[in-house]
Amino acid sequence: LTLTLVIAESSIELVPNEIAGHSSVRAQAIRKRKDPRKLILDQSYHHAAILKLGSSGAGRGRPDIAHFSLLTALGSPLNQEKRLQCFIHTFDNHVVTVDTSARLPRNTDRFTSLLEQLYEEKVVPDRGRPLMSLKKQTLQGLLRQLSADLAVALTVNGSPKEMSAVAGELVEAENPVLLVGGFPTGHFSMDTVKLSTRQYRIDRRPLEAWSVVGRAIYDYEKSVGLDRF
Amino acid sequence: LTLTLVIAESSIELVPNEIAGHSSVRAQAIRKRKDPRKLILDQSYHHAAILKLGSSGAGRGRPDIAHFSLLTALGSPLNQEKRLQCFIHTFDNHVVTVDTSARLPRNTDRFTSLLEQLYEEKVVPDRGRPLMSLKKQTLQGLLRQLSADLAVALTVNGSPKEMSAVAGELVEAENPVLLVGGFPTGHFSMDTVKLSTRQYRIDRRPLEAWSVVGRAIYDYEKSVGLDRF
Numbered sequence: 379l380t381l382t383l384v385i386a387e388s389s390i391e392l393v394p395n396e397i398a399g400h401s402s403v404r405a406q407a408i409r410k411r412k413d414p415r416k417l418i419l420d421q422s423y424h425h426a427a428i429l430k431l432g433s434s435g436a437g438r439g440r441p442d443i444a445h446f447s448l449l450t451a452l453g454s455p456l457n458q459e460k461r462l463q464c465f466i467h468t469f470d471n472h473v474v475t476v477d478t479s480a481r482l483p484r485n486t487d488r489f490t491s492l493l494e495q496l497y498e499e500k501v502v503p504d505r506g507r508p509l510m511s512l513k514k515q516t517l518q519g520l521l522r523q524l525s526a527d528l529a530v531a532l533t534v535n536g537s538p539k540e541m542s543a544v545a546g547e548l549v550e551a552e553n554p555v556l557l558v559g560g561f562p563t564g565h566f567s568m569d570t571v572k573l574s575t576r577q578y579r580i581d582r583r584p585l586e587a588w589s590v591v592g593r594a595i596y597d598y599e600k601s602v603g604l605d606r607f
Numbered sequence: 608l609t610l611t612l613v614i615a616e617s618s619i620e621l622v623p624n625e626i627a628g629h630s631s632v633r634a635q636a637i638r639k640r641k642d643p644r645k646l647i648l649d650q651s652y653h654h655a656a657i658l659k660l661g662s663s664g665a666g667r668g669r670p671d672i673a674h675f676s677l678l679t680a681l682g683s684p685l686n687q688e689k690r691l692q693c694f695i696h697t698f699d700n701h702v703v704t705v706d707t708s709a710r711l712p713r714n715t716d717r718f719t720s721l722l723e724q725l726y727e728e729k730v731v732p733d734r735g736r737p738l739m740s741l742k743k744q745t746l747q748g749l750l751r752q753l754s755a756d757l758a759v760a761l762t763v764n765g766s767p768k769e770m771s772a773v774a775g776e777l778v779e780a781e782n783p784v785l786l787v788g789g790f791p792t793g794h795f796s797m798d799t800v801k802l803s804t805r806q807y808r809i810d811r812r813p814l815e816a817w818s819v820v821g822r823a824i825y826d827y828e829k830s831v832g833l834d835r836f
Contacts, residue, residue, distance in 0.1 A: 453818050485667075588679065596821070
């Protein structure tokens with residue numbers, strides 16, 4: 379019994395062309411000795427450039443969200459027991475496959491640099507066992523590849539249900555997939571909602587992605603009895 | 608009813624004198640235009656210098672642990688409902704008081720820079736409502752200040768107990784304090800153990816600090832019925 383976690387529509391992308399010439403992007407490109415178009419868009423450094431994107435820039439450039447969510451997932455007992463697999467689906471329709479034994483960098487900037495390497499070379503590290511790999515893929519393609527018989531989307535627009543009850547449903551499925559949004563605020567696109575089997579809201583209050591990941595995995599562990607001593 | 612969370616013995620300190628001259632520290636000091644002794648020790652940048660400390664360097668220079676733990680705690684429904692207070696107690700016996708409405712930087716390096724400012728100016732930001740403040744204080748001093756009638760230490764050396772049961776005990780206390788270790792591996796010092804009322808281990812496997820924080824707060828919320836819709 380394995381749970382598949384997909385951090386979906388994650389706020390990860392390369393710097394878009396229209397702001398590649400912005401001073402905040404150019405300054406970082408010089409510092410990192412990289413082509414501006416090979417940088418991962420990052421609110422921490424490209425805030426002013428993202429503002430130039432107007433309303434379409436909202437919520438973009440937050441690779442830290444997928445990073446913290448992954449750290450939470452990979453450190454869980456469920457993962458330690460090899461019963462979790464993790465994918466990051468990005469805003470620009472790439473899918474990152476994460477080896478569950480990967481020791482990710484703990485530093486946000488190091489993780490972002492790793493993503494930059496991943497966009498360029500499709501696999502990291504460049505030799506030995508791949509810890510992360512990237513391909514162009516839609517969420518639909520990924521779900522098909524996973525033969526998911528249940529895809530539960532956790533979203534503020536879903537019907538209210540305690541996570542422990544949602545976990546009970548996941549345990550019943552053959553190939554359960556859990557979709558958590560890798561963006562700061564708002565909700566999944568209609569496309570993602572249509573791809574999911576059910577949509578639930580697990581708290582009255584909006585929660586950060588990594589909190590949702592932590593709670594979902596913990597309740598799933600309890601459902602399968604992994605919390606026993 | 609408020610829960611007090613103390614990230615104790617956190618792996619946070621200024622660069623110690625004996626390695627302030629190391630090339631990895633000097634390089635970062637030049638980059639940040641700071642006195643090397645005013646930098647926070649950081650494995651991501653001072654790895655080679657920390658190795659020079661020999662066995663006493665083990666587990667030091669990990670401000671990211673307190674950072675992720677705080678992000679997890681501050682994003683919780685318990686905190687949103689103003690029923691959580693957070694402190695960081697450091698390895699070098701400082702205590703950081705964190706305003707529960709603080710929006711911390713999401714980027715590890717930005718958080719570390721904020722800590723550097725905090726060590727220098729004792730409060731951040733430099734004007735307006737303080738989001739974090741720092742003083743020289745031992746864990747004993749902090750627990751006395753909090754009038755804690757129950758201080759539960761979560762540690763691999765404690766007696767096995769499911770976190771939901773631990774949460775049930777915390778709810779019974781007047782001023783419950785939860786101690787979570789802000790270090791990468793190992794366990795609390797004997798001093799800390801003696802200051803705590805009870806010591807529990809909440810999983811068979813060792814867990815990362817931010818996982819412990821997330822699970823503890825979630826179970827505490829369930830104990831006080833905060834998960835109801």
